[in-house]
Amino acid sequence: MQIKLQTTAPSCVDSPCLARDLVTDDTDCLARSISGWSQEYEQLKSGQFQGRLSELCFGETQLFLEQTSLALRQLCTVPSDYVWFGLPLSEVRSVRINGVPVQSGRIALHRGGRGFELVTPDALQFWGIVVKEELLMAYAHQFECEEWLYKVLDRPVLGVAEERKQAVQNICGQILLQPREANDTTLPAPLRHSLSDKTLSALFSLFEDVEPALTDRKSAQQRHRIVERADAYVRSRPDQLVNVSELCSALNISRRALQIGFQEVLGVSPHAYIRTISLNGVRSHLKNANSPYVNVQDAAAAYGFWHMSQFAVDYRQLFGERPSDTIKRRERYGTQ
DSSP states (O other), X not given: OOOOOOSSXXXXXXXXXXXXXXXXXXXXXXXXXXXXXXXXXXXXXXXXOOEEEEEEEETTEEEEEEEESSOEEXXXXXXXXXXXEEEEEOSSOOEEETTEEEOTTEEEEEETTSEEEEEEOSSEEEEEEEEEHHHHHHHHHHTTXXXXXXXXXXXXXXXXXXXXXXXXXXXXXHHHHHXXXXXXXXXXXXXXXXXXXXXXXXHXXXXXXXXXXXXXXXXXXXXXXXXXXXXXXXXXXTTSOOOHHHHHHHHTOOHHHHHHHHHHHTSSOHHHHHHHHHHHHHHHHHTOTTOSOOSHHHHHHHTTOOOHHHHHHHHHHHHSSOHHHHHHTHHHHOOO
């Protein structure tokens, strides 16, 4: 598959949505390549430099993985009104941001519009998540950590559970692969919305052990009502992608309240419940000879499934057959 390569980055993070890959042996080329950033790189170690960038820009969120072979001094400025979170992975030594080490169990962060210095070691993989501050605080409200997050945004580093950091890096890797699996470097709106939510949900999972969760005093009756309202909202939007963030906004509740409600009432997470409803929606189309979706991928995409191999696994686990088997047996079901 050919991925669109660009040696000059788009001028801003929320430029036309794009999946980009770049491989270069030039530090200046790599420095110019992260969308919206202003950067200068200086090579600190002798040898032939090799750099790689994989990037997704979707609206007000940006995700990238930068890989560098040799130690660098980087002078960086994130776009104004955005916040950068950096998750380094190095077996050599720590990254330093403005002289502060980003050790195991730490992430780096910096607000946009002001320059900062990174000193990076050899053989580094550096995950970056960049979010418009307004959107970031909206998610913080859903996760009930708005006041805490606002207080820590001017810190250079933040302590997190190392195992959570590694889990988020793995999730980010899966997110970066999805547009490539779809064989398209441009991102349609449903996919852009879904990937942005997955990225921000992964980011906020880092903060679960940092700030104690607020005590939830909702009664069992209230929690049941939350689940009823969530179910009605999802079912009122057939053929539309609904995610947890959208549910929280529509119901005006926090993610924690939604999570507790679903776990106590149904014994599953909101995400798992929505996935089950969506899988049933796809199945209804695969059973229907008059469906507007001509193949499995189109039907799956309409319900927000872009990782086709995972979709096939989930589908077979729930229904005991492959999506292609359902299509083959349409005559048995008749049109729905």
